Structures are given as C-alpha cells and as structure tokens.
Amino acid sequence: MNIPMTRSDMVERGREYLDVILITGDAFVDHPSFGTAMIARVLESHGWKVGVISQPDWRTNEDISVLGKPALFFGVTSGNVDSMVANYTSTGKKRRSDDYTPGGFGGKRPDRATIVYSNLIRQxxxxxLIIxxxxEASLRRFSHFDxxxxxxxxxxxLDSKADLLVYGMGEKPILEIADKISKKREVPTDVEGTVFWSSSKPAGIELPSHEEVSQDKRKYFEMTKVMHEETDPVRGRQLFQLQDNRYVVQNKPPKVASEELDAYYSLPFTRRVHPVSLSRGRVKALETVRYSVTSHRGCYGQCNFCAIAFHQGRTVVSRSEDSIxxxxxxxxxxxxxRGTVTDVGGPTANMYGYECSIKEKVGACAKKRCLFPEVCSSLKLDHSRYLNLLKRIRKIPGVKHVFVSSGIRYDLILKDKRSGRDFLRELLQKNVSGxxxxxxxHTAQKVLEYMGKPSKDVLLDFLKEVRLVSSGKCHIIGYFIAAHPGCTKEDMMELKRFVKREMHYxxxxxxxxxxxxGTISTAMYFTEMASENGDPVFIERSTGGRNRQKExxxxxEILDRKPDKNVEGTGNKRNKRDRH
Structure with missing residues (x-):
C-alpha cells in the first residue's frame, strides 16, 4: 500500500495520527533509490505510522500542516539532491527544470530547502521535534564554505533550528531515534550517525571553531581533513566544534552489515511515483532507475571533489547475491x-563483493588512501563475485539485458590479475550497449593529483586493454571536469589533445x-591551498575563465583519423616518469 500523503490516505490506512511525518523537496517516489521512500518504508516496517509531505509551498503554512502534528517528530530533507545544486547551474544561473519535480518544472523547492522547511515547521x-x-544536511553538519x-x-x-541531524545513510540511526523518542520524549544524543548541539563542552576531538575557520584558511583545511579522517564506523571518534556559545557534536557513523542492507531493500516498494505526486506530472528522475538495483554502498575511492565517501563512508558494504x-x-x-535491468551497481559498480579485511577490523587508514596514489596491496581485489552476480541475473526468467550504468574504476580492473580481464570482457560483451x-x-598529472585520481598512464593502459579485449570494437566515452582547483587553460588544452589522440572523439x-x-576540493577552492600545509594552488574563479576551460x-573539431586497431602502437611513447 502507498505511504499516506493526504488525510484521505490516512483514513484509508485506518490512521488517526502519524508518528513521523517526512518532508521532502522531491516528488515522492516510492523506490529504494529515493531516500525519503527508503526511510519511510524502514520506519513503517518497524511498526511506526509514517506520512510524507512532498514539495510543500513554503510561502504559506497550509501544505506543511496538511497531515497534522506527528506524535514523534518531523523528518526534513531537501530530497535526493542538494537544493542549491538542484536550483542553480555550475555558472550560478537559475535552473529552469528539475528532474525530481512532477512535470520537470524548476522552482518547486526553495533555496536551502532544509532550513526553509524546518523554519516553516517551527512557525x-x-x-x-525536527530531525x-x-x-544537503549531511554535508553541512559543521561549518562549511558556501x-x-x-x-x-x-x-x-543551528541555522535550521532543528533538534538533531542524521548524516550519511540514515536507516539505522532513524530507527534508534524513533525508539528512544517514543520512550523518553526527548532528543537522544548517543545515537551513532547523528549530530546534536550542546551548551557544555563534550569529550572527543575538538575541531577549530567556526570563528577560527572563518578567519584562518589553514584552520578551515585542517577541519576538513579531520572530518574526513574521523568519519569511520570502527575507529572514528566523537567530533565537536564551537559555534558562538554552543558546541556542534558529531557521533561516529554506525557500522551497517550486509544483512541489514538486504532487509532494507526487501521492503514493499511500489517503484512508482506516488499517486499524489503523479497527479501533477511525470517524474523524469524515476525513468532511468525504475528497474535498477543497488548492489552495495560506500566508496573507497575518496576522490577529492566527490562527497560520496564523506556521506556514505569509505567502507563498501555489499548486499547478498540472493537479496539482489x-x-x-x-x-x-x-x-x-520490458526485460532490461538498467543498472546493478553503487557509487562505483566494480567495488561490489570485496573489501579490505584490515579496514573492516580496525577501520580505514587515517593517513593513507585505498586507491591513491595507487591501489593498496591490502585491498584484495576480486571481480569474480560481481561477475557471477551479473551472470545469475541474466538467467532470471524475463530478463533479456543487464546493463551496468554506474561508474567503474578502471584502475581496479587492471590491478585485479585474477578476474579483472574476465570481468572486462564480460562487461563489454554483455553489460554495455556499444x-x-x-x-x-582529467589527464594533466598535477590536476589528477589535486583530484586524487589515477595517473594518465593508468588510463592509457586501460584503453589498450579495452582494445585488446574488444578487438577495437568498443567506443569509450569519458566524463571530465573543467576548472577544478589547479587546472589551467593549458591543462584543458592538454586534455583536449589527449582525448582526440587516444580516445578519438x-x-x-x-x-x-x-x-x-564538505569536499577536499572545495577546501582547496576556498583556501587556495593544495593541503593544510599551505601549498598554493591556482584557482579559476571568474565565470568567464571557468566557461573558457569547458569550451x-x-x-x-574534425577528427583526423579513426581509432587505431593496432593496440601495440597506442600511447606507448608516454613519459614513464609521469607514473605514480
């Protein structure tokens, strides 16, 4: 049955009141890829009465009060995307469309939606209580550059005047929060994966204060590094930061087991837009993920520009094959x-099914990364479990095609000497469409180092491997970033030449x-430093300069030749000193 969104829905479900009301800046889509649906279904599966208010009009009090007052708390989210990212382009212009809104119209969620919705509830x-x-909330849990x-x-x-913040993936914390509030009718401060405020100084690691990070850029970088290093479910410690006369306190994240993920994804999602939201128009964001599956969570890539490791964690937790x-x-x-599974993956598809045993026991290394500058030897790479999973899925009656649309790490494929090539061959033949x-x-070495990405040599080796495995028949498309800290026009010209010469498009x-x-790259942008040591880094700030890099x-350009099928002659004149 559908989660209630109206009073008539509540009557149909036999509910005179709701325990929890979730407010979201998205259309309400009852699909496990949408956070509001996941939290609603998890709470409901444990007996709580849950309702959802989708994209309330923030200019009046009418929508926010349509379901009444919850017995326990309001849960507030901007939706699957940050409201500022949803509302503005990378050049700062207002977006006209929103894939998470019925009909695709822009402007249906306010800027800084989490704060606006919370303040509206308070009125x-x-x-x-507001959780x-x-x-949006997760990445802004401490002082942050906006x-x-x-x-x-x-x-x-603090800006939202809320009572508690759940960061990261919230299923486990929200269940504990609901249980504790129902028993004591007060905000719990001991739940893992949460942030609360305190008038007295707590125990743990003290971050530089809000005043310090606002005035001292090295302090800002120091704060960012510590937050990333300590956000770990095994060895993470409590963090706190003074803001005015109060302390913002973060408990370490919870450790989630594979069996718990299996339970979350087994809940009775309709995989459809809720009828109330659908009555306002179709929701484009559902179309590509309706028949997709999340196989795991977390990412040990830790790319400096990416928030996934900071949000979901650096430990990969995989679902069981049977659950999928x-x-x-x-x-x-x-x-x-119609027979097509559009994706089986996660933040990075080919991280499914293996992790570092050391990390699982003692936590992620504080001063060392799993994949940068090269793949750590403690990470026992093995694509065979993922490979077998894809084969099993193709045997399910009614399944004609299984695609992998999530990103892959090509350095992991190359490093896996046991099953990497078999996985790549299977991927190219069965799981991508040409x-x-x-x-x-990027391909400029210094930019890649600022990004925390593999060297150009690794990419060249992978291109060569693809041409060998596919006999030159597979076309490779790359995603690239312009105007990242440290990137100049000359670097973009180098990238352009590389793509033309080696990728041929x-x-x-x-x-x-x-x-x-929340990201390391944002710390670079704000501080104009490459690290907390103060090493200077070039930042392109002007809109014109940023656009020129992209242009x-x-x-x-007219490409002068087709891909060279003689793979032995591809890219073998590169400078070996560029290798990490």
Whole structure:
C-alpha cells in the first residue's frame, strides 16, 4: 500500500495520527533509490505510522500542516539532491527544470530547502521535534564554505533550528531515534550517525571553531581533513566544534552489515511515483532507475571533489547475491518491465563483493588512501563475485539485458590479475550497449593529483586493454571536469589533445567544478591551498575563465583519423616518469 500523503490516505490506512511525518523537496517516489521512500518504508516496517509531505509551498503554512502534528517528530530533507545544486547551474544561473519535480518544472523547492522547511515547521508546530537528514544536511553538519553566498556558514543544524541531524545513510540511526523518542520524549544524543548541539563542552576531538575557520584558511583545511579522517564506523571518534556559545557534536557513523542492507531493500516498494505526486506530472528522475538495483554502498575511492565517501563512508558494504536476485525477480513481474535491468551497481559498480579485511577490523587508514596514489596491496581485489552476480541475473526468467550504468574504476580492473580481464570482457560483451563510460576526469598529472585520481598512464593502459579485449570494437566515452582547483587553460588544452589522440572523439559530457560543501576540493577552492600545509594552488574563479576551460574541451573539431586497431602502437611513447 502507498505511504499516506493526504488525510484521505490516512483514513484509508485506518490512521488517526502519524508518528513521523517526512518532508521532502522531491516528488515522492516510492523506490529504494529515493531516500525519503527508503526511510519511510524502514520506519513503517518497524511498526511506526509514517506520512510524507512532498514539495510543500513554503510561502504559506497550509501544505506543511496538511497531515497534522506527528506524535514523534518531523523528518526534513531537501530530497535526493542538494537544493542549491538542484536550483542553480555550475555558472550560478537559475535552473529552469528539475528532474525530481512532477512535470520537470524548476522552482518547486526553495533555496536551502532544509532550513526553509524546518523554519516553516517551527512557525506552525512550535514544540515538535525536527530531525534533519539527506545529502544537503549531511554535508553541512559543521561549518562549511558556501559557494553560492561566498562565505563560511554555520552548521545547518543551528541555522535550521532543528533538534538533531542524521548524516550519511540514515536507516539505522532513524530507527534508534524513533525508539528512544517514543520512550523518553526527548532528543537522544548517543545515537551513532547523528549530530546534536550542546551548551557544555563534550569529550572527543575538538575541531577549530567556526570563528577560527572563518578567519584562518589553514584552520578551515585542517577541519576538513579531520572530518574526513574521523568519519569511520570502527575507529572514528566523537567530533565537536564551537559555534558562538554552543558546541556542534558529531557521533561516529554506525557500522551497517550486509544483512541489514538486504532487509532494507526487501521492503514493499511500489517503484512508482506516488499517486499524489503523479497527479501533477511525470517524474523524469524515476525513468532511468525504475528497474535498477543497488548492489552495495560506500566508496573507497575518496576522490577529492566527490562527497560520496564523506556521506556514505569509505567502507563498501555489499548486499547478498540472493537479496539482489530476489529484488530483480520481483520487478520482472511488473507490467512495465520490458526485460532490461538498467543498472546493478553503487557509487562505483566494480567495488561490489570485496573489501579490505584490515579496514573492516580496525577501520580505514587515517593517513593513507585505498586507491591513491595507487591501489593498496591490502585491498584484495576480486571481480569474480560481481561477475557471477551479473551472470545469475541474466538467467532470471524475463530478463533479456543487464546493463551496468554506474561508474567503474578502471584502475581496479587492471590491478585485479585474477578476474579483472574476465570481468572486462564480460562487461563489454554483455553489460554495455556499444559504449563504455568511464570517469578519468582529467589527464594533466598535477590536476589528477589535486583530484586524487589515477595517473594518465593508468588510463592509457586501460584503453589498450579495452582494445585488446574488444578487438577495437568498443567506443569509450569519458566524463571530465573543467576548472577544478589547479587546472589551467593549458591543462584543458592538454586534455583536449589527449582525448582526440587516444580516445578519438569530441567530448560533450564535461562538468564545471562546483565547490559543494564538505569536499577536499572545495577546501582547496576556498583556501587556495593544495593541503593544510599551505601549498598554493591556482584557482579559476571568474565565470568567464571557468566557461573558457569547458569550451576548450567541448568545441567541435574534425577528427583526423579513426581509432587505431593496432593496440601495440597506442600511447606507448608516454613519459614513464609521469607514473605514480
């Protein structure tokens, strides 16, 4: 049955009141890829009465009060995307469309939606508890650089006047929060994966204060590094930061087991837009993921520009093969299913099924990364489990095609000497439709180092491997970033020459770097430093300069030749000193 969104829905479900009401800046899509649906279903599966208010009009009090006052708390999220990213382009212009809104119209969620919704609730229900969650709140849990206003803002917990913040993936914390509030009717401060405020100084590691990081750029970088290093479910310690006369306190993240993920994804999602949201128009964001499956969470890539490791964690937790098979078998009976599973993956598809045993026991290394500058030897790479999973899925009655649309790390494929080549061959033959999409992001060595990405030599080796395995028949498309800290026009020209010479096409999928809260690259952008040591780094700040970097890569040129099938002659004159 559908989660209630109206009073009549509540009557139909026999509910006079709701325990929890979730507010979201998205259309309400009852699919496991949408955070609001996942939290709603998890709470409901444990007996709580849950309702959802989708994209309330923030100019009045009418929508926010449509379901009444919850017995326990309001849960507030901007939706699956940050509201500022949803509302503005990478050049700061207002977007006209929004894939997460019925009909695709822009402007249906306010800027800084989490704060606006929370303040709206406070106007109507002064005594109720408010719990923040989702990507927008998670990345703003401490002081953060806000690119859109070009200043350091305080924790969103304080700006929103909320009672508690859940960061990362919130299923496990939200269940504990609901249970404790129901028993004591007060905000719990001991739940892993949460942030609260305190008037007294707590124990743990003290971050530089809000005042310090606002005035001292080295302090800002120091804070960012510590946050990344300590956000670990095994060895992470409590963090706290003074903001005015209060302390913002972060508990370490929870450790989630594979069996728990299996349970979350086994819940009765309809995989459809809720009828109330659908009555306002179709929701484009569902179309590409309706028949996709999440196989795992977390990413040990730790790319400096990416928030996934900071949000989901650096430990990869994989679902069981049986759980994934059961989910797909269930939606093959859907009347809209045409035989294609559009994706089986996660933040990085080929991280499924293996992890570092040391990390699982003692936590992620504080001063060492799993994949940069090269793949750690403690990470026992093995693509065989993922390979077998894809084979099993293809045998499910009704399944005709299984695609991998999530990104892949080509350095992991090359490093896996046991099953990497078999996986690549199977991927190219069975799981992509003529084009393999990868994300090198750049090829200039110093830019790659600022990004925390593999060297150009690794990419060249992978291109060579693809041509060997596919006999030159597979076309590779790359995702690239322009105007990242440290990147110049000359670097973009170097990238352009590389793509033309080695990949043989004109790039179109180029992203302008946007300094979103919480990332190392954003710390670089704000501080103009490459690290907390103060090493200077070039930053392209002007809109014109940023656009010119992108234009260098995307402008059309006549390619002078077709891909060279003689793989032995491809890229073998590169400078070996560039290797990490």
């Amino acid at each position: 109507v229900f002064k005594e109720t 923040l969650g989702g990507i 690119w859109w206003s070009n200043r350091i803002r305080k924790s969103i917990l 098979i059961q989910e797909i078998s269930a939606f093959t009976r859907d009347v809209g299913f 084009q393999l999409k990868i994300a090198p992001e 004109n790039p179109e999928q180029v992203q302008l770097f946007t300094p979103t809260p 260098i890569l995307v402008r059309k």
